[in-house]
Structure formats: structure tokens, C-alpha cells
Amino acid sequence: MSDAFRWSTNPWFVLVLEAIFVTASEVLLKVGASKTRRVEGWEWTGLMSLASIWIWVAIVFVILSFICWIYVLRHIPLSIAFPLSNVVHVLVPLSCWIFLGEHISETRWCGIAIVVFGIAVVARPIAKIEEKL
Amino acid sequence: MAIFIFIIEIASVVAGQLWLKRAMEESNRLGFRDRRVLTLFLSGVASLTISFFLTIALLQHFDLSFFYPIQGSTVVLIVLAAVVFLREKLSLPLLLGSLLISIGIVIVSLS
Numbered sequence: 001m002s003d004a005f006r007w008s009t010n011p012w013f014v015l016v017l018e019a020i021f022v023t024a025s026e027v028l029l030k031v032g033a034s035k036t037r038r039v040e041g042w043e044w045t046g047l048m049s050l051a052s053i054w055i056w057v058a059i060v061f062v063i064l065s066f067i068c069w070i071y072v073l074r075h076i077p078l079s080i081a082f083p084l085s086n087v088v089h090v091l092v093p094l095s096c097w098i099f100l101g102e103h104i105s106e107t108r109w110c111g112i113a114i115v116v117f118g119i120a121v122v123a124r125p126i127a128k129i130e131e132k133l
Numbered sequence: 134m135a136i137f138i139f140i141i142e143i144a145s146v147v148a149g150q151l152w153l154k155r156a157m158e159e160s161n162r163l164g165f166r167d168r169r170v171l172t173l174f175l176s177g178v179a180s181l182t183i184s185f186f187l188t189i190a191l192l193q194h195f196d197l198s199f200f201y202p203i204q205g206s207t208v209v210l211i212v213l214a215a216v217v218f219l220r221e222k223l224s225l226p227l228l229l230g231s232l233l234i235s236i237g238i239v240i241v242s243l244s
Contacts (some may be wrong), residue, residue, distance in 0.1 A: 077219075078154040078226065079222075079227060083208050083234050089237070108240070110236075114233055114240060118231065118232070118234035118237055120230075125226050
């Protein structure tokens with residue numbers, strides 16, 4: 001088995017990939033939505049955004065993230081995978097800050113730090129078990 | 134009425150994830166073509182689709198900043214539901230970690 005193949009089938013790696021795909025889709029949806037032409041009366045449907053290429057790329061990322069999630073569920077208990085997948089709540093604000101130039105308040109930085117800490121608390125016992133294997 | 138929709142929204146997220154997980158567990162044993170696996174999988178997808186549209190409906194009535202913290206609570210709920218319904222193991226770090234994640238999400242959405 002090649003190294004690349006072994007990596008791509010590792011459920012923990014796929015979980016990270018899932019979070020990255022979700023983040024990419026959220027950021028691209030924002031980019032696409034803000035470039036959408038506003039049409040009176042139809043705004044609430046969000047359908048006009050389909051004219052943007054970014055929205056379509058975002059939809060592809062949504063589908064990819066779902067496929068990854070299904071694969072993760074096949075191998076990792078839900079009670080561990082779901083809390084870890086919440087790393088998107090860290091990745092999305094960070095990406096908005098880096099790529100979209102959005103401002104992050106001090107309170108929000110604190111929240112991000114607490115989520116990271118929580119993820120570390122959940123992940124630490126697992127990392128130990130994996131090391132032993 | 135809004136509270137009622139909130140409860141259904143959260144319940145359908147939790148149920149959807151549980152069904153998807155059950156489907157994937159069973160698929161290890163029975164394969165993907167098995168009728169039971171397909172039923173569980175489609176129930177999961179349907180349930181998550183319902184929650185998606187309920188979220189949009191709720192967002193039309195409430196600000197995202199009010200609505201988002203509630204999403205944070207799903208982390209703890211899904212962990213507990215997985216322990217109760219799927220008999221997954223609950224450990225102290227898991228409970229503590231998911232509580233911290235929930236609190237963190239609430240704080241992220243407050244600012």
C-alpha cells in the first residue's frame with residue numbers, strides 16, 4: 001500500500017479534510033452571496049446566487065464534505081467525531097479573518113480559544129490510544 | 134410556535150446524525166445495498182434535510198446571533214444521544230471537552 005493511499009483512508013485524516021471542505025464551502029458561499037445581484041422580491045430564496053460560479057464550487061465542497069463525513073462515521077464513534085468536527089467553528093472565523101479581511105473581536109477570540117481547548121480535551125485520550133497501536 | 138420549531142430542528146439534527154451513524158455501522162456488516170442500511174441512510178438524509186429548511190425558516194424570524202448559540206448545544210446533545218441510543222462510551226474528557234466546545238461556540242456567536 002502506498003503512503004498516500006494509507007493517509008487518504010485514515011478516518012482521522014478524512015475528518016480533518018471534512019472540516020476543511022465545510023470551511024471552504026462556507027467562505028465561498030459568502031463570497032458568492034455578496035457578489036449576487038439583488039433582485040427585488042426574490043432575495044429571500046437565495047436562488048439568484050446560483051448565477052455565481054463561487055456558489056457552484058461551494059456546492060461541490062458541501063457534497064465532498066458529506067462524503068467525507070459518511071466515511072468518518074463508518075470508522076469513528078459519533079460521540080467523538082461530532083465534537084471534533086466542530087473545529088469548523090474555529091476554521092471559519094479564521095478563514096474569514098485571513099481571506100475576507102473580516103474583523104474578529106476579542107470576545108470572539110476567547111470563544112475560539114475555548115473551542116480549541118475543548119477539542120484538545122476530547123482528542124487527547126484518542127491520540128494516546130492511537131500511539132499505542 | 135417558534136420554540137416548537139426550535140425543538141423539532143434540534144431533534145431532527147440529532148436523529149439525522151444517529152441514523153447516519155447506524156447506517157454506516159450496519160453497512161460494515163451488510164453492505165450498502167441492504168434494505169435496512171438504505172432505510173437508515175435515507176432517514177438520516179431526510180432528517181438532516183428537514184433541519185436544514187427549518188433552520189432557514191427560523192433564520193427568517195430570528196437574528197443569527199440569537200439562533201447560533203442554540204446550534205452550539207447540539208454538540209452536547211449528540212454526544213449524550215450517541216451514549217444513550219448507540220451505547221457509545223462516555224468518558225469524563227469527552228463530556229468536559231464537548232461542554233467546552235459548546236460554551237466556546239456560544240461565545241464565538243455572542244460577539
